[in-house]
Amino acid sequence: MGLVEAEAVVKHFPITKGFLRRRVGEVKAVDGVNLSIKEGATLALVGESGSGKTTLARVILRLLPATSGRVSFDGREITTLDDGALRAVRQKMQIVFQNPASSLNPRRRINEIIEEPLLIHRVGTPGERRRRVGELLERVELPSQDFMFRYPHSLSGGQRQRVAIARALALDPRFIVLDEPTSALDVSVQAKIITLLRRLQRDMGLTYLVISHDLSLVRNVADVIAVMYLGRVVETAAVAALFGDPKHPYTRALLSAIPTVSDEESALIPEKITLGGEIPSPASVPSGCAFHPRCYARIEGCDRVTPELVRVGPDHHASCILYDPAHGAPGLHGGGSSGMD
Ligand SMILES: Nc1ncnc2c1ncn2[C@@H]1O[C@H](COP(=O)(O)OP(=O)(O)O)[C@@H](O)[C@H]1O
Ligand SMILES: [Mg+2]
Incomplete structure (x- = not known):
């Protein structure tokens, strides 16, 4: 059982029209x-x-209600928690957004930004919070003396993202969405942030x-x-299996677009696949x-049959008719070359 589990999660947004929002x-x-x-x-x-x-x-973070399905955190279903119970779980789940320029309040100093989650959840005394902010800045390798009282606009993109990470760590979470x-x-700068995230994960046991x-x-971050x-997962596997033995035509196309795959790997992808x-x-x-x-390996039936995610190897699943035994695929492991190469 994972720390975080999503089961049959569906999120549909209604499209409405006109004054009556039909x-x-x-x-x-x-x-x-x-x-x-x-x-x-x-997990990436x-x-x-x-x-x-x-x-x-x-x-998954319950920032949006699911249309259907279940999400659980540490063995507890959170899809149906009321606001009070959710509040406690929320402390343990945090998110860091793509663009630190817009996710940090420009009118707040760095110390106020990092302290905010502590204030919202009423953690500690003012003195304890000040010390905590200092510790958090050190953790993300921003010397607190230099950064504490500055405003986001005076920081570089990488420094701002470090502040966003420090804020996400403030409540000692177990799970962070990046x-x-x-x-x-x-x-x-990307490489430095990735190195920091990996170190924090190791030191703090983060998921x-x-x-x-x-x-x-x-590739350098995920397990x-x-x-x-x-809206669907079409393939899932450990990093080595996904890069070394990609099964789904879409995954192969994504991999063939990476210029840095090794010769061994590019041998599996005989030609560069360009998705139309x-x-x-x-x-x-x-x-x-x-x-x-858009599929270059399409066969008869692909426009009718919705393939299930089926096992194609150890801890390796893909959803493609070529592997779906229900539709005449040869079954486990044997499906790799049927019409794909
Ligand atoms: N609040 C919303 N209302 C309507 N459509 C939305 C909303 N949020 C996202 N979408 C749509 O859902 C689809 C998936 O978006 P998103 O989850 O942001 O994809 P990704 O993060 O992979 O780029 C997109 O077509 C997007 O326009
Ligand atoms: Mg997105």
Whole structure:
């Protein structure tokens, strides 16, 4: 049992029209996701923009109500908790957003920004809070003497993201969602933030859900990767298996777009796969396998059959008709070369 479990999570946003807000459709942002994140581990959620990653994270943190499905934290279902019980759980689950420029209040000094969660949850005396802010700044490698009383605008992007991380750590959480934590930063700064996050994880026993559209970035951070496409997980595996033996045509396409894969890995992807077209809108998800209109390995039936996520190896699951025994796939392990290479 993981520290964080998502079971059949669905989040649909209604599309309404006109003055009476008549419901004319829905955006299927998240459409039946199961996830399990082990304590102390990092799960990376990867996929193109619009695939539902942020929405799923917000439902997991109960910042958004689920349309259906269940989320549990440390063995306790949180989908149905009332506000009082939720408040206690919230302290243990935090989020760091993509853009530290907009997630930090420009009118507050750094010490006030980091102290805010402590004040909201009424933790400690003023003196204790001051010391705690100092400790947190040291933890994220910002000397407290230099940074305590500055405003966000006087900090670099990387320093601001360190402040956002310090604030997320203030209440001693067990689980942190990092939503595109480095995509607003330069490559050299990205690497430093990743190193910091890994060190904090090790020192504090943190569990992470890292969201990224960039597979090459999560390779150095994650233990397990879940690839999302239009609201569903299409493949999930440990990092080594996902990079070494990708099964889903979409995962292969994402991997082939990474310039730095080794020769061994690129041998598995015989040619560079270029996906045609854009990711469709989740307001009109294609029939059958949602990926079929863009799939280079498409066969007869892909526009009709919605493939289940099935086991394709040890702790490795993929949802593609080529592996789905219910639709004539050869079954475990044997499906790897059927029509895909
Ligand atoms: N509050 C909302 N109301 C309506 N649609 C939304 C809302 N939030 C997100 N969406 C839609 O849900 C889909 C998934 O968005 P998001 O979860 O932000 O994807 P990602 O983080 O993978 O880029 C997008 O089509 C987005 O426009
Ligand atoms: Mg997002």
